[in-house]
Every structure is written in structure tokens, then in C-alpha cells.
Amino acid sequence: MLTITNAKIITSDRIIENGTVWIADGKIVDIAERLVSEDDITGDWLDAKGLFLSPGFIDIHVHGGGGADFMDNTIDAFLRVAQTHVRYGTTAMLPTTLTSEPEELMALFDTYAQVLRHNERGSRFLGLHLEGPYFAMNQRGAQDPRFIRNPSPEEYIPILERYGHLIARWSAAPELPGALDFGLKVRDHGILLALAHTDAIYEEILPAVEHGYRLATHLYSGMSGMTRRNAYRYAGTIESSLLLDAIDVEIIADGVHLPEPFLKLIHKIKGKDKIILITDAMRAAGMPEGKSILGSLKSGVEVIVEDGVAKLPDYSSFAGSVATADRLIRTMIDLAGTDLITAVQMMTLNPAKLLGCADRIGSIAIGKDADIVLFDDNINVHFTFISGELCYQSN
Template sequence: MDREYIKIYNGRVLTPYRLMAAGSVIIRWGKIVQVAEGDIPVPGAVEIDAQGAYISPGFIDIHVHGGGGYDFMDGTEEAFLKIAQTHARYGTTAMVPTTLTCEKEDLFHTLDAYRHAAGKNTTGAQLLGMHLEGPYFAMNQRGAQDPRYIRPPDPEEYERIIAYSKNIIRWSAAPELKGAIDFGRYLRSHGILAAVAHSDAVYEEVLEAFENGYTLATHLYSGMSGVTRRKSFRYAGVVESAFILDEMYVEVIADGVHLPAPLLKLIYKIKGAGRIALITDAMRAAGMPPGESILGSQKNGVKVIVEDGVAKLPDRSSFAGSVATADRLVRTMTRIADIALPEAVQMVSTTPAVIMGVADRKGSLVKGKDADVVIFDDDIRVRMTMVQGRVIYDHTGRQPRRDLPEG
């Protein structure tokens, strides 16, 4: 589409303020220039008829490992590009590629691959920066993370990693580990989001961590402590701490498997849409048929089996990441958790944008922001995905209409 203006019309527009029953979104040079009710005349514009479907802000996935048969830990440019393309088919317009615990050299290869891919990614979801998940975790909360690489924070190590790449925007760790508070302060001083993850912390430890930069709880309920007993006394764990701390954001793997409906409803009731980010936590099997797969890199990843809509360790002792896509998250929250569609969309667009510090340009259909747009039907089936004004996925197969300018 090489015309100066693009008009998406005849759709139900999800704005931050209301749901327009019939509205238009006008785009110029990759930015939104107008959102209004009705069919706005724009002479010479490329026109896209939403045919009564929803016109929504693009979905932002701030915790994703892979998809389409690839994992970011493969450490290749191809993996980054293919994963971005795969998730774009399901409405993701921006993502934060996520690592696993691994050898340092494998991590550096992945960071290199990100740098190479970011400049060539014109056909998939935009890459916002890297999320390092681990290796600073509590061993007994590791889940599917490889125990060979789990260790406490080492200043010499993490300072070297951060100096190596300017693309790290988030790092998840267990804040109760020795040195983790200093680590959180160091991340904050470099503008990197610190998140609580795979942790056995109690409330007092989480509170101290929150005060020192750990403002997000990674995949709430998964890989973290709940109420625990120590010498007959009960202590609030990470889950309860995330509820108590009103300003702490939380992630939710809303695939309908990791968390049942009552827990999804509880999280929403306590935190609200403005503090919840829906994430896929997807591994390479997302968008692929069930069966055997690998969590992590092809070279030394962990074998898993995909069944019942989720990835599991072979002995079925633990989940090993989800195979969700962003459309499934919205579908789960509206159908299983009984959340209104505008708020479900908020949790996968506006709130993630706020968490990652990109809400000035992404996360809502507002004048001046990037034209990241998704068109989906009543079943949350994606018809079209647009990133910065470029249509990168079109399920309809219809060619947009090009009106002739007046005169």
C-alpha cells in the first residue's frame, strides 16, 4: 500500500474510552491521524472494509519464547523473523522475545540474532527488545527451566551481559536470592524492567524487591510461592504479595490451561485490567500441531510433549510453557473468565504497553500513535494484522479499494 492515506472503516472500533458501533480509523505514514464514528470521507485513500468486525489496537506480547517451530534460543536471525511472522497471524503486532536459562555463549548468540533480525523484520510483529528469563531463580520453583544453569546473581556476569547488548529491556529473577536486590537496583539504573519470577520469596522479601525495581510479577501463580509455613508460622508468598501491592503489575498466561476460570476471575477482581498483562509464554510449538517438541534451543533444549493445548515435560510433572497465541488469550478471558471484550483487549494491548514504557506510541487507537491494528470477528478470529500502517497478514484475501481523489 503506497498511498499516503489508509482508511479502515465499517467496523466496531475499540478505543480506550468506548466501543464505537460503527467507526473509522484513518492512517497516514504509519501513524493514526483520526479515529471517529461513521464512514469518514478521505479522498484518495486506500480503503479497507472491516465488514462489521472489530477494529482493535494490535496485541502486545511481553513474554514469548517462540512459535511456528522456532525458538528464540535457536539463536538465529531466521528464528526471530519466523516467530514474529507466526504470531502476527494471530494479532500480535509487537513482542518482547524471551530467553531461557542457558550457557552464556548461547545467550550472546541470541542477543546477536536479535540485533541482526530487528532491522530486517518487515513482515512480522515488531520486536521491542529482549527479556532475559533467568538464570537467577529458586531451584525448587524452576518449572521447566534447565537446572544446570540456575544460579544466584553475579555482578561480574550481569554487568558484562548488559554492557554487551543495548537491546535488553527486561530481566526476570527470584528476588530472595543473595545479591538479587543489588541486581534489581542495577537493572533500574540502566532503564531495564526487573520482574519477580520462579521465586520462593515471602511478602517481606517481595516488598523489598518492589521498592528496588521489581515492579512486575512474571506469569502469576506459575513458578512462584503462595502461602507457606515455616516452623508452624504462615507467610504470604509471591502470589499474595502481588495482590497486596496495588501498584505491582502481573502477567497472566490466559490460555485456559495454566490457570482455571476461578483464578482468572480472582486476579481480575483484585488487580483490574489496568494492572494485568495477558501473555502467551509461547514456546516453539505455538501455531503447530500437537506432539513432541523442544523447549529452548534445538541444540540443548528440553524435550516436551504438546497435548491438551499446553506443553508438558515428558513425565507430565509440570507444564513447560504454553502454545497459546494472542487471540486465544482474549478468547479465554471473554468466554471463560467472563471479562468484557474492551477490558480483555486492554490487558493485551494498553496495559502491556504501559508496563514496557511504550504507551506513548503503542497500545491504543489514538491519534499520533503507531498504526498497529487488528481486525477480528466475534469469535476473536483474526482477519487482518497491520504493523505501523503495513498489512502483514490478511486472512480475507480481499484487495483493498483505492478511491480516486476528488477533482
């Protein structure tokens, strides 16, 4: 039994002052609005000293951190990313790929299957997020154009049949030839389907939704806005994602990819239940600024990290963020004007619902996994627990 007392417990609808949480066998077994002393209990005991107690953060789009990238395709790289982000409150994540050679992707599946047996101290892995390679070339951003291609059943069906159980999410451009049939196959395997790096307009988004596309990948980044065709205006992916209730949106809330007006606009339109905060972090997250690599060390793209963001060397595009989860929460409060409960929900319960695991994680409730973060008023993380096990403690 572990008892955490003297905490401000963040629930889905209120903050419990002077709260206590009891944990046993990796689960939350009781919650009370009262303090207890060490003399009153048996087992391990932690005085939170007034820290906020939150559900663990869930990052459904992250490429790397701590100097490592999942595309490095080594067990050490996977573990280093997980151990880096757990320091900032991320208790669960979807390791995210980039467009790559087919052989490189196949090798990554095998590495991921192995790493699941070794990850004991870092953020838990909930499945892979395949970002690409089925993208619109015009919206590729920092994705390597050498590997961008249209969906091919000869490629994706064997992947789904052999590795579908390892994939939690797949992002693609829905307007490409074959992308709707691809969507049906992905949906039938129980995989979350997202639209990304796309030039689709409203008339193409509507059938995409019917074929399983449910999430807009990093809204505003790598997607079309209002466009003209033969003098007529058409709503792009951005406007369609904001308009359609069937589409949730994920946002890189680092204050750079999306400045204050955009964050406020998205929050005003989509509300607290349809927004998911993501880091989209690359290997430089948690590292000093300077030169870095987006993607694998072998075939990645050189980038420059400055002003709290990664950029292509020609400054034509951002190249992934260096944000961590705590920064996202701070930004939503400071720039978007959300309250703490709402900002935390966007990083916990909302992604858990989208992934279909809200019965286990994403909120502080009796019977759920004890994935817990303790942080101060400035969202500085002091403790991170995963299934009741202490995985990080600040100095």
C-alpha cells in the first residue's frame, strides 16, 4: 500500500483540497478529502506538501527526446525517450515514426516488440503511431520527400496483418488515391485513423470521416486552409477540422507552432472535450539548443533548435517541437486562458478516450491504474508514478 496525502487532487470536475489517495497493486483503491499522518497508516507514505496530484500525461504524438529518436531503431533509443519524458509527467505515449524506407519501418516494428519487455522506468508505450508515408507532397513539412507515396494495398495490408496489434494510430492524407480504402482497412483493425500532411478540402474530408478518419494531426501544421479553385473558395482541412464535430484535433501547444490567438480560437470552437495536447517532440526535447537531427541518425534531416523550437536550416519550416508535456499545460493556461482542470484534461482524459483506454488511465478514480503526476503551481513536475511505482523524483 502507498498513501499520498496532503495533495490537491485534480479530478474531472473539481480540485480536492487536502486530499489523500491510496494505491495498492498498481491501482487507485481509495480517495478521500482529508489528511492522514504517517502514524495512522501502514505501508509506504508520501506527504505531497500541497502539490497538485494529476493523472499522468498521455502523449499520442512524440518522436523523441533526450538525444534519441524512435527512428534510431534501437532498444536504447526507445528507453531513453521514455525515460526523458517521464521526468516531465508523461506516463504513457505513442512512439511516432516518420516517412522512411519500407525496410526501415519493418525493422522498427521488430525493435518495438522487443522493447516492450525492457521498459521498466520510463513512460509506458501504448502502441506505435505511424506518421506517413501516405502524405500530400505539398504539405510534407519536414517529412523526407524521398519516401512519401500513395497508399498501396500491397504494402499496408501485410503490415496490418503482421503488425496491426502493435499499431495504435496511423496518420495519412485522405485525398490521395486509395486513401479511403486504406482508411477502412485501418479502422477494421481497431487502429485510430488521423488525417495529416494533407491538401484535402471540405468535400474530401466528409467521405474521409465516413471511412474512419477521426483526428486532425497537429492542427494548422502540414494541412490546407481556405483555397481557391477557379475563383471559388473552398474550406481546407483546417476549417473542416474546426467545423466538424466528428473530428478531434491535436495541437502542439508550445506557444510557437500555435501562438496565442490560434490557441484561443481552437479552444473557443472545439471546446474542452475535443482537443488533445501533443508534444510532437523530436530528439532535442530535454536537451540544450543547437544543431540536432530530425529522424534517424542514419537518414534523418539536420535541424536547428532555437527559440524553443526545431527549424529546418533554411528556416522554411518548423521541424518538430522540443516541448515536453509540462510546457503544454503551462501554455494552455498562460496563453489560451484555460483553467488547470481543462488543460490537464486535454493531456489526460481526452487522449485516453480517443485511444479507448479511459477505463484504465486518464483520470484519478478508484479502480484505475495509478499513473500519477505531482507538480507545483508552475507545473514543475516533482514526482511521476506509473502503476503506483515511482519512476521519477525531482532533486
